[in-house]
Amino acid sequence: MSYYSALTKTAAIIIALIVIIAAAGIGYYIITQQAQPTKIIWVSTQLVPPEEQAFVKDQLLAEFTKETGIQVEFVGSSYEDLATRLESEEGAGKVTISLIGELHGGLDYFASKGWLEDLGKFGALSGRTFPKVLEDYSKLHGIKAYIPWMTATYVMVINKKAFNYLPDDLTQDDIMQGTSKWTYDAFLAWAKRLYEETGGPKVGFPAGPKGLFVRFLHGYLYPAFTGAQVKNFDSQDAVTMWEWLKELWQYVHPSSTTWDAMADPLLKEEVWIAWDHTARIKDAIATKPDDFIVVPVPAGPKGRGFILVIAGLAVPKGAPNEDAAWKLIEYLTRPGTQVKVLQNVGFFPSVNEATGAVPEGPLKILASGVNKQLGTTDALVALIPSLGAKGGDFKNVYITAFQRIVQNGEDIQAVISELKPQLMGLFEETGAPLPPPDV
Amino acid sequence: MCKLFSKYILIRGVFIAMPSHPSFVEKYLPYILIAPALGYMLFFIGYPLIQAIYLAFTKNGALSLENLDYLLHSPFSKFYEALTNTFLLVIVIIPIQVAIALGLAMLFNIKFKGRNVALYSIILPLTISDVAAGLIWYTMLSTNGFFNKLFINLGITSEPIYFFGYQFRQMEFLAIVITEIWRATAIVFVIVFAGLQMISQEHIEAAEVFGANVWQRLRYIVFPMLLPSLQAALIIRTLFAFQIFGVVWTLAGRDIPILAGEAYYEQVELKHQGVAAIYALVIAGISVAIGYLYIKLFKAKYLEAGT
Numbered sequence A: 001m002s003y004y005s006a007l008t009k010t011a012a013i014i015i016a017l018i019v020i021i022a023a024a025g026i027g028y029y030i031i032t033q034q035a036q037p038t039k040i041i042w043v044s045t046q047l048v049p050p051e052e053q054a055f056v057k058d059q060l061l062a063e064f065t066k067e068t069g070i071q072v073e074f075v076g077s078s079y080e081d082l083a084t085r086l087e088s089e090e091g092a093g094k095v096t097i098s099l100i101g102e103l104h105g106g107l108d109y110f111a112s113k114g115w116l117e118d119l120g121k122f123g124a125l126s127g128r129t130f131p132k133v134l135e136d137y138s139k140l141h142g143i144k145a146y147i148p149w150m151t152a153t154y155v156m157v158i159n160k161k162a163f164n165y166l167p168d169d170l171t172q173d174d175i176m177q178g179t180s181k182w183t184y185d186a187f188l189a190w191a192k193r194l195y196e197e198t199g200g201p202k203v204g205f206p207a208g209p210k211g212l213f214v215r216f217l218h219g220y221l222y223p224a225f226t227g228a229q230v231k232n233f234d235s236q237d238a239v240t241m242w243e244w245l246k247e248l249w250q251y252v253h254p255s256s257t258t259w260d261a262m263a264d265p266l267l268k269e270e271v272w273i274a275w276d277h278t279a280r281i282k283d284a285i286a287t288k289p290d291d292f293i294v295v296p297v298p299a300g301p302k303g304r305g306f307i308l309v310i311a312g313l314a315v316p317k318g319a320p321n322e323d324a325a326w327k328l329i330e331y332l333t334r335p336g337t338q339v340k341v342l343q344n345v346g347f348f349p350s351v352n353e354a355t356g357a358v359p360e361g362p363l364k365i366l367a368s369g370v371n372k373q374l375g376t377t378d379a380l381v382a383l384i385p386s387l388g389a390k391g392g393d394f395k396n397v398y399i400t401a402f403q404r405i406v407q408n409g410e411d412i413q414a415v416i417s418e419l420k421p422q423l424m425g426l427f428e429e430t431g432a433p434l435p436p437p438d439v
Numbered sequence B: 001m002c003k004l005f006s007k008y009i010l011i012r013g014v015f016i017a018m019p020s021h022p023s024f025v026e027k028y029l030p031y032i033l034i035a036p037a038l039g040y041m042l043f044f045i046g047y048p049l050i051q052a053i054y055l056a057f058t059k060n061g062a063l064s065l066e067n068l069d070y071l072l073h074s075p076f077s078k079f080y081e082a083l084t085n086t087f088l089l090v091i092v093i094i095p096i097q098v099a100i101a102l103g104l105a106m107l108f109n110i111k112f113k114g115r116n117v118a119l120y121s122i123i124l125p126l127t128i129s130d131v132a133a134g135l136i137w138y139t140m141l142s143t144n145g146f147f148n149k150l151f152i153n154l155g156i157t158s159e160p161i162y163f164f165g166y167q168f169r170q171m172e173f174l175a176i177v178i179t180e181i182w183r184a185t186a187i188v189f190v191i192v193f194a195g196l197q198m199i200s201q202e203h204i205e206a207a208e209v210f211g212a213n214v215w216q217r218l219r220y221i222v223f224p225m226l227l228p229s230l231q232a233a234l235i236i237r238t239l240f241a242f243q244i245f246g247v248v249w250t251l252a253g254r255d256i257p258i259l260a261g262e263a264y265y266e267q268v269e270l271k272h273q274g275v276a277a278i279y280a281l282v283i284a285g286i287s288v289a290i291g292y293l294y295i296k297l298f299k300a301k302y303l304e305a306g307t
Helices: A003-035 A050-066 A080-091 A104-112 A132-137 A160-165 A172-177 A184-198 A213-226 A235-250 A254-258 A263-265 A278-287 A322-332 A335-345 A353-358 A362-375 A387-407 A412-430 B024-057 B064-072 B079-109 B114-128 B130-141 B146-153 B165-196 B201-209 B214-242 B245-251 B259-269 B273-305
Strands: A039-044 A072-075 A099-103 A148-157 A271-276 A290-296 A304-314 A379-382 B003-013 B014-019
Touching: A039 A322, A050 A072, A050 A322, A050 A335, A080 A104, A080 A387, A080 B201, A099 A104, A099 A322, A099 B130, A104 A304, A132 A148, A132 A304, A132 A379, A148 A160, A148 A213, A148 A278, A148 A362, A160 A184, A172 A290, A184 A213, A184 A235, A184 A271, A213 A235, A213 A271, A213 A304, A213 A379, A213 A387, A235 A387, A254 B165, A254 B245, A263 A271, A263 A278, A271 A278, A278 A290, A278 A362, A278 B024, A290 A362, A304 A322, A304 A362, A322 A335, A322 B259, A335 A353, A335 A362, A362 A379, A387 A412, A387 B165, A387 B259, B024 B064, B024 B273, B079 B114, B079 B165, B079 B214, B079 B259, B079 B273, B114 B165, B130 B146, B130 B165, B130 B245, B165 B214, B165 B245, B201 B214, B214 B273, B245 B259, B259 B273
Parallel strands: A039 A072, A039 A099, A304 A379
Antiparallel strands: A099 A304, A148 A271, A148 A290, A148 A304, B003 B014
């Protein structure tokens, strides 16, 4: 064999090998590309704590992937990070997020910027009805901006013993149904009677440094007495409200200023009536379901003000795999999924069918109380304003007013007139709209 | 090369380099040895310190005194209250702790049966975190807690004593003092007790031979020889006392504002990083000043004692 023919043979073998490897590589690439399941990114500011994320990834999404073959990457994020990311992606026209889970306030802002897809084009979700208030709020800036996903609220928990000390012309049924007789004045009379006849204060609030009492001030009392959270901050109605609170505070357990959550004081029977976030009283009801009852909050002169925290699911404009995102929305709003969310992370359902599907037990007590509050005829829903990093300053205005007026006995009008500009300044500085029911 | 030789001597017109003394290694060894520690300090203390100063005195990258202005003048700032309360707590707690620790150390210096068991039970609270200690005492002192039930059952009081709440800030203060003494006296005790055991019996026996009474032996022998331990104990205790947080936070929330608590509140709840940084710097400043003061005050006496 000549030197050249050997060389040609070797070259032929090498070329053949290269062709085979390349063909195999291309084939493999094509096959894997076809078999590659759809993968979408879901960025959420809710369910971010590790144990909640574990529930989302290991249970909720695992089942969804099994059912649809769609893989979901769940990204827990802060509001600021999400807003920054969405802004840059929408600006560059290269969107990677398929689904957003955020609170109403943030979604309102995104919709105002034109970053959200109109979900109306997907049609209605069958087999579930959303409460009217949620339907109304989810339509923003002319589009169906989001699908209500989860709700949370703050309610009153009553130890059944307290019903033995009801003031005249207030019945247990009035309270449980949230009738027009269940007012803040009736509540004050009840607190007073409890104080006088049991020998000590029996009403408590989570007014500790990490407690949520401030939500009671701006989202419950202010709307109920003045019809608004912010704009009537220094009105005459507000003066009446602070006077009422000063009077009530005589019958409130003094340790309230050290309580961050009401489950413990309720269980220890330090108080019989408490107001708190549903998640923070769940333990008390779960431990002693027979002792407690969850009721709607009282009503004030302007209505029954209460905060509803609404988390919604939205699709960014130009999102990849829109249909997969819609499938995920469909899955997450199924009554069965919503009950699972309630059982595992304590967020309440956004569809009526789910409330009925909650199994008997402590959660049912909570869910029915929450549902009754939502369904009261004089409901005046307040939403937490989305001030981003200034949210703390917003709360601080109300806390400071409380400390100066109720705890230090300063002149009401002087304090609220002094603080009003600070409060309005926060909205001017951030450009955030006044929260409902102000607008 | 030159560094290796420190002296040059002129001998018959020729410079002769003399090996330096101490040698190169001997001279620089201490620096090499402390270099890792120094590097660690620079990275974990120096760098954050610079970061804190940057956070405190800039806004959007430009020099700004806005945070300081908020701290000192804003109606929302509780700086002066926090400063006063922190100093008050230190002034009340430290002397009581030192007195109790000294007394206990003297007591335990006498050998008696069951001494070890008693020793361990006194040191036990030291192993409990401050928040846990706060929660324990909060539960015991609450209106439905152990002490109130005890007092009512014994007929000492007919109504529960309120320890907590804004209206009862003096009682909250008391609860904090009780908890801190229960929790942190042991660290002073351990150090003082160790110091006490270091004192040679020979000194005391010698004094006895010369006819010194108990008080004189304490005053002129035990106490001066104990000063180094006391200094260490005081530095540790006082510095930690200025950082007091967990106990106050669990027992009184923000009813009694304190420096570390306000730093936390400004950072976590209000997202005022710059203001929180100033609080941190104030605590650091006080700590450095106190440390310096103690070392200055105690050093002279320590040398006088001649140990």
